Amino acid sequence: MPELPEMETYKNLLQLKIAGHTIQAVEVNREKSINTSISDFTKELVGNKITQIDRRGKHLIFDLASGNKLLLHLMLGGLMYIETENDTISRTKQVILNFASHRLCFVGLRLGYLHLLTPNQVEKELEDLGPEPLQPTFSLKAFEKLVEDKRGRLKTTLVDQHFIAGIGNCYSDEICFAAELLPTRTFDTLNTKQIEKLYYSILTVFQEAIQFGGYIEKPLFKEDRLTGGYDDKCKVYDREGETCVRCGSVIQKEEVSSRKTFFCANCQI
Known part of the structure; x- marks a missing residue:
């Protein structure tokens, strides 16, 4: 999707x-x-x-x-x-x-x-959608306020459109990898530094993904050379069994709340 x-x-x-x-x-x-x-x-x-x-x-x-x-x-x-x-x-x-x-x-x-x-x-x-993560109002302070009472798993919460608008299966995994956090972690177990790193991971992953046209390799028109360019840059999503680009371990796949979820169990904690 x-x-x-x-x-x-x-x-x-x-x-x-x-x-x-x-x-x-x-x-x-x-x-x-x-x-x-x-x-x-x-x-x-x-x-x-x-x-x-x-x-x-x-x-x-x-x-x-x-x-x-x-x-x-x-x-x-x-x-x-x-x-x-x-x-x-x-x-x-x-x-x-x-x-x-x-x-x-x-x-x-x-x-x-x-x-x-x-x-x-x-x-x-x-009206029920969560904040736009690329808007100036989506500051670190706003994110900290957003997560202060959260208890759910990172994966499940990140894909909730009422929490933040626009994150789905692919980018929830990529964001967790960038933040070096397991998608099965719960928000109430994160310390201040981990919350900050998760926030900046949302920004950097989305900015890079937009720069390279997202991950879905279906061009919008014949001469479209942008759409889908991020697929080759995904670090964990749909990479089960491949080598982790950060630590060399094997990327794993599990189901979290009935969603396929990819991660590195070695360098994500």
Whole structure:
């Protein structure tokens, strides 16, 4: 499932590719992927313009010239692809937004969705999300306040979107590795230095992951050479049986709260 770095990468690329462009036609092949009738969805979007793309946690928000918004969550298996006349993908497309020279295809939206909402509705949909870890307000002091009463495991808590928005399976493991902490540790066992190191690990892992386009190797368009570049830089995620880059031990995998979890039992404590 795409996490914060993947969605931030998509946001930045889409801002360059489709912001300012007018939607000329809409195709909906799975009505459950949207939240209105196909006719209402089409009526609102055709002739409308995407003016800005923002991100909140794992969501993308497409601002429309009409004042309404499209709220996207890809969930598990969802992806986007920008097609042109000479470059298409052989996948079932649940929703397609057609522009003058290209079309934005939403694929795999079996669990995900693309909802047409008012600004107030978007705000209500996202009001329960935790803080954005890359915002200036996410300071060390704010993080210390956030974790002061936490007792749960690091893995389970980090992937909780009410705690911090945008962290999922991959980056929770990478963050714990960077902090040299086992994902099975509980917050109430961490000392002040470990909490500080965990905080800075969130920042550094996300900053590097965004720099290299996230870990999911599915390009957004044919010439896309950014998306997925972080996959080769993951230290533990999906690296079971490989050698730890820090200490040379073997990376292990366990299930923590029904989630696959990768770590080094030697240099993570």
